[in-house]
Amino acid sequence: MHELNPNVSVDCVIFGFDFEKLTVLLIDRGQETKNGPRLALPGNLIYNDENLDQAASRVLDELAGIKNIYLEQVGAFGDPNRICKDADREWLQSIRAEPEARVITVAYYSLVKMSDYAPHASSFAKTAGWAPVSELFELAFDHYEILLAAKEKLRQKIKVQPIGFNLLPEKFTLSQLHKLYESILDKPLDKRNFRRKVQKLGIVTALKEKQRGVPHKPSLLYKFDVEKYESLSENGFDNFGF
Amino acid sequence: MHELNPNVSVDCVIFGFDFEKLTVLLIDRGQETKNGPRLALPGNLIYNDENLDQAASRVLDELAGIKNIYLEQVGAFGDPNRICKDADREWLQSIRAEPEARVITVAYYSLVKMSDYAPHASSFAKTAGWAPVSELFELAFDHYEILLAAKEKLRQKIKVQPIGFNLLPEKFTLSQLHKLYESILDKPLDKRNFRRKVQKLGIVTALKEKQRGVPHKPSLLYKFDVEKYESLSENGFDNFGF
DNA sequence: TTTGATAGTGTAATTATGACACGAAGTTAA
DNA sequence: TTAACTTCGTGTCATAATTACACTATCAAA
Structure with a gap:
């Protein structure tokens, strides 16, 4: 059935390159929450009738207008406290998650030609924009941890394949x-x-x-x-x- | 709360070595199901108050009596049809999954000294035993696919770290x-x-x-x-x- | 025409890799 | 006791890969 799964989301680490530095596409959640930074990775709950790769592609398209790109799974992140239910209640509601549900996320990274994608706003994100990876030190939820894992996967992969x-x-x-x-x-x-x-x-x-x-x-x-x-x-x- | 999450499981690819071949620990589900082989990877649903690594460790201990071992995530597998709801209804019930729920699994692989672990039976598995990886060609659900992915991760990892x-x-x-x-x-x-x-x-x-x-x-x-x-x-x- | 910036090029020393064969040290069986 | 069997343990040489390193060429802008 085409309904959201309240327990599983995908988050996307979208890498770009500005000819100087490696950058990543982030969305601005608009307001500071009690416990966390505004910037987050684009992500959303999955539907029960799509597979994980499809979910990641869909989210990428919905949140950033990005289609048909290089996409690779980073892994699953599921610390019970990765989302703070109190501080992020509003956010959870905005993505239609049940505020009491535990959400496990499957992270993907993707590589895009930065010039092809002028970040756009969506109903979920006030704004989206590119930030140099090396200048980031925190993100919402466990997204900084995910970013580091994605960067490491990319590093390992590029040693071995011309991506x-x-x-x-x-x-x-x-x-x-x-x-x-x-x-x-x-x-x-x-x-x-x-x-x-x-x-x-x-x-x-x-x-x-x-x-x-x-x-x-x-x-x-x-x-x-x-x-x-x-x-x-x-x-x-x-x-x-x- | 300490309750099962009906949507997320972990499956473990437990590798051993018999001084000749790479082997993997499998459980025998007892009866042939309509759509699939009897042999499966040990796995189970996660609890909502444990993280994924903990869940994998717990399952390893419960199903094979294995503690404190090398454990690494392979990734998440979430094809909507990875479990056939009709053919595997009994099995789903036996692990206390809701037969209608969609189950996404997070796979881990682990490396053990084979001699340390005489496979034992559990309430979930009639029997457990080691099988040479190279002689397997099918497993229940999508477990063969998971096995191949785990083997590939292991291959890549061992090229680079002395595990x-x-x-x-x-x-x-x-x-x-x-x-x-x-x-x-x-x-x-x-x-x-x-x-x-x-x-x-x-x-x-x-x-x-x-x-x-x-x-x-x-x-x-x-x-x-x-x-x-x-x-x-x-x-x-x-x-x-x- | 000068300045500033990046492009583009070669060599020599070191280190890593791949191919290859035989005597030594045990056990077992005649 | 001897012969047969099995695996252990070792070295060299040719080739390939890696590292370290510095100067001239070409363009735009001042």
Whole structure:
């Protein structure tokens, strides 16, 4: 039946990249609650006739207008006190949860091309906006904990699979890719070694086109080469790591 | 309140190692159901006043008498049809789930020293027993899918952290460790290269003691050296990979 | 034309990996 | 007691991957 499950929600950690830092999409719950910060991850209860992945996609679309993106489960979070029933009563009602129910949440992270998604307001969130991950230190509920877990999953995943391209536009420079990897891995990577490695992987193709309008030497643009990536994967190659 | 949550369960993939193959602890539900095999992962509904990790530990203890072991979350599984309400009505009742409720499960995997745990029967399971992972092809509900996901998590994890020792007795031989890694990674590893790598890691210590009672040249015994491992970890070393 | 900013490039030393074979040390059975 | 069997334990060499490191080129703006 198409009804809300009062015990299970999904929360989405939507990562973006502003060419400088890794960012995350947050919603502003409008008013300070007694026990917590205003900023929260977009999330909502699931319906009983959808699976978890579908629920995450739906929430992403409803709350941020985002469709068809890279989405991966982080895990389930279920501390009995993860939501404070007193302080967050109003909030719980606004998402149609029963204020007395215990809510377990399944967290997802997703990677989007930041420019594609101008955050929009919804009935649930007064406003939504991008915040640099490294400048956040608290969020509502247990969402900061979820954010850290998502960041860690992303870090591990990107060491092993070339998913970073989901955060960049179709055409990008190797410097941008470089900074992206540094942001996610939280450590400096040698420029020349990075470029050598990327080029040896063989999954980026240089375009016959340069950056325009920059006040310095323009960089060659590259694209992620899906065909090459897939043919490598099919042939058992599985080391796309950094 | 200490009551069952009808919508959320935990299921545990308990891995063991019989010195030949990776095994998993399964319970036998006693009778064939209309739609599925008898063998299932140990699992049960959670209580509303425990967190998910606690629930997994509790279930492990109740269903298999296992305490204080390595435990890691695999993820949440929530397909609306993961449990067939008609065929499994009896089973649902036996674990006190409401037959009409939709149950989402949070899966964990754990690593135990097989010899420490003689599987026992419980009120939920007629019998419990170890089965080689590689010889299984179906399980009740979506448990085979969960098993595969757990195996994959374990594979990824062991590439990066020395958790394999949880599957071995205190004293073990390098050949046993070697076979363990081959079982988990599902591929042959060169003996000499493996031994070189393990020894260079510096987290096993040779004992002044040999294997006894084997009908061939006895092997030196080793132990996992927790202190060395921790001091390496603290100093930022993080490549325990294979 | 100078300044400032980023792009783009190569080498050499070190370390890690992968392939490969045989004598040693026990037990068992003839 | 000897022969057969099984697993243990070891080293080298070729190749590949990683690390550390510095200067010139190209563009825009002042």
